[in-house]
Amino acid sequence: MNAAGPGVFMAIHTIIEPFRIKTVEPIRWTTRAEREQLLRAAHYNLFLLPAEDVLIDLLTDSGTGAMSTRQWAAMMEGDESYAGSKSFDRFRESVQGIFGYKHVIPTHQGRAAERILFGVMCKKGDVVPNNTHFDTTRANIEFVGAEAVDLPIGEAREPACVHPFKGNMDVTGLEQLIERVGRQHVPLVMMTITNNSGGGQPASLENMRAVSAVCRRHGIPLYLDACRFAENAYFIKLREPGYESKTPKEIAREIFRLGDGCTMSAKKDGMANIGGFLCTNDDVLAQQEKNLLILTEGYPTYGGLAGRDLEAIAVGIEEALEEDYLRYRIVSTAYLGKHVADQGVPIVQPPGGHAIYLDARAFLPHIPQEQFPGVALAAELYLEGGIRSVEIGTLMFGAAAKMDLVRLAIPRRVYTQSHIDYVVEVILEVWRRREQIRGLKLTYEAPFLRHFTAHLEPA
Ligand SMILES: *Cc1c(COP(=O)(O)O)cnc(C)c1O
DSSP states (O other): OBOOOTTSOTTOOBOOOSSOOSSOOOOOOOOHHHHHHHHHHTTTOGGGSOGGGOSEEOSOSSSOOOOOHHHHHHHHTOOOOSSSOHHHHHHHHHHHHHHOOSEEEEESSHHHHHHHHHHHHOOTTOEEEESSOOHHHHHHHHHTTOEEEEOBOGGGGOTTOOOTTTTOBOHHHHHHHHHHHOGGGOOOEEEESSBTTTTSBOOOHHHHHHHHHHHHHHTOOEEEEOTTHHHHHHHHHHHSTTOTTSOHHHHHHHHHHTSSEEEEETTSTTOSSSOEEEEESOHHHHHHHHHHHHHHTOOTTTTTSOHHHHHHHHHHHHHTTOHHHHHHHHHHHHHHHHHHHTTTOOBOSSOOSSEEEEEHHHHOTTSOGGGOHHHHHHHHHHHHHOEEOEEESHHHHOTTOSOOEEEEEOOTTTOOHHHHHHHHHHHHHHHHTGGGOOOEEEEEOOSSSGGGTOEEEEO
């Protein structure tokens, strides 16, 4: 991995994993013949594979990270008191130190924070703009009868287009939307950092400042979907003029000062295996949110989590902002993207923070959209090397899908460079024999969220 960071002796260019390994979890090899059989038994849907039959699991970066010695040590300090737990105080202090909001409400994961936020703020007929809504965010908005509107910049819709801040929101589009539907129908604006559904792409501070100014002018609160706030802050340090010498923590604080609150999944940049939270500066909303929290999540000092989980998150959000970690994180994701793209493999450019997205329509142009090129490619990566990825395309969204992508999400602090070198080799091998890959057809689909349980077979 190339790119020396500050503090590294200048003649040395190799980026290493900034940790040593204290506990190991064996991963299991399977033979190609076994994988052929396993794939048939899973009906060519990698969600249906037992995890132990996967060698390198890039299905998601959510809740799959490795915790540090400091996190495990903090977990032993977990105070499991029902009310007034000391772990909650530490959790709140840590969250406030970075996010800066007055009220911190723990939840069992990000979608619970979303459900409570939209349950309190939105009603039927409302419209909630976002750069791009994540699928649980959209579902929770639609569940209360409101409309979720995506307003990414135009560049975000073209996989091959390179732009430093493809996660930016279309500010003119936002103004026009507010104008068209009326301020009274826009209870809040959201901004997702980084933009997960848009390829893990960051938003710039300049753009967030412009969005925030529009919101202030209309008196509309701005909330951040902060799941990958640390990765977004580091991209700003690398790419936005004026932020080179700021720390990721300073940048994160500046981002959150632009908003009125946030939702967070601690399974991403919280570096924890479970958890989330909801923040707001609004006293009245906070009270309503806590009332809802007690109904389904738990008492406000634990919110569906154990005291030890609160401890792990309190340490995790700090570790996610460490520069050595972020440099390794961003460079290693880019390393995977660069090594396959250099050989002609079509990917969403530039590489995002947490994942590389293969463009399956460009990879397999001979497979029509209705034969699921993304699912076929994901199946082939498993067959070739035991790698699990996920299709984001026609199986997930139906015929209206704008792209057929295969996402390779990198769990935090889990795999080393040699694992990634192996993934590169497997992708390139599949690339070499791409013309032999065949499409698939559906044999079973559920009435909603069909990608989780669908059955397929060769077309
Ligand atoms: C994962 C995620 C969520 C939902 O969080 P969960 O912890 O999975 O419920 C919301 N928004 C974004 C951008 C995410 O990546």
